[in-house]
Amino acid sequence: MPRLDRLSTLIARFSLTVTPAREAVANLGICRAGKDGAMRVSLTPHESGRLGLGCDAITARLDWGGASNPLLAALPERVEMTVETGSETASLLRVFAAEASEMRCGAGPVLDRLGEVIVIRLLRAEIARGAASPGLLAGLADPRLGRAIVAMHDAPERAWTVPDLAAEAALSPSRFAELFAGTVGRTPLAYLREWRMTLARQDLVRGDRVQAVAHRYGYASAEALTRAFRKIHGECPMRIRRSAA
Known part of the structure; x- marks a missing residue:
């Protein structure tokens, strides 16, 4: 039986944009590697959520259809993923952080695409964990x-x-x-x-x-x-x- 793709149709229906932003208005944060050698990415998909990272972080505002996007609506108040520094995802986060910090030519589309990959990986991790309450996930x-x-x-x-x-x-x-x-x-x-x-x-x-x-x-x-x-x-x-x- 072919592997089930749970996300592609949903993801294709909603355009995602990412803009660097202060933590006070951001809903996506990437904590650089701490003493434990790990990075952390956090998403607060609902308007009531606040990042409250307490770390050296790159923060951004992610817009992905708001409440009309059933994937975002199904997420808990906070979604987090810890990433080992030598992993493929850590490399992705470092590229995102560099683009958000330097904002060179073409940074906007790059951040949108990298942001989409980051969100997909967060969603995969959330689905793999199993949702604690009834809903789409x-x-x-x-x-x-x-x-x-x-x-x-x-x-x-x-x-x-x-x-x-x-x-x-x-x-x-x-x-x-x-x-x-x-x-x-x-x-x-x-x-x-x-x-x-x-x-x-x-x-x-x-x-x-x-x-x-x-x-x-x-x-x-x-x-x-x-x-x-x-x-x-x-x-x-x-x-x-x-x-x-």
Whole structure:
């Protein structure tokens, strides 16, 4: 069975930017090697979080879709990873620190790309640890549920049913529904609807027509999309499209 890629589709949907910033407004920090010979990278993905590093650090502001990004929304208040100085990740952190400190020509795009790699490695580590509370990361960490979630991410337009998704997870429909709700914190079809509406909002902000967005994500009409969109976002999709114009 091929190795499951839990992150690529999610990551591709949200553009990431990184800007050097003071610790007071930063949400990404890299502590240079201390006496123990290790480096540390910290991310506080929510607005309420504060780094509070207490070390010689490079700090930056990372923007990656905010609350609309389900990966960021699923993370705890603080995500940390300790890195041995001789490792591949430590080399990556050192390059990031040098670019952020010197800000030479082209530093902006370099920081964006390095920041994305750093965040992916943090996410991998968080998934490998296993989430302590229900949510998307807990679902992705489960090898059975992860396959069903990735299937929804990859084909949001498909008319998924619980039996279809259960087959992806190689579970009975009843066991799948129970495990999904307990692990992710919502039913499979509620998660699918939220994912579709996240994508629909992105497309509407870009200026796509409501009817086109409806068909893109499996809705029979603009009216059907509007009902689902209003339930999730509390406003009309046409209003989102007009405000983005």
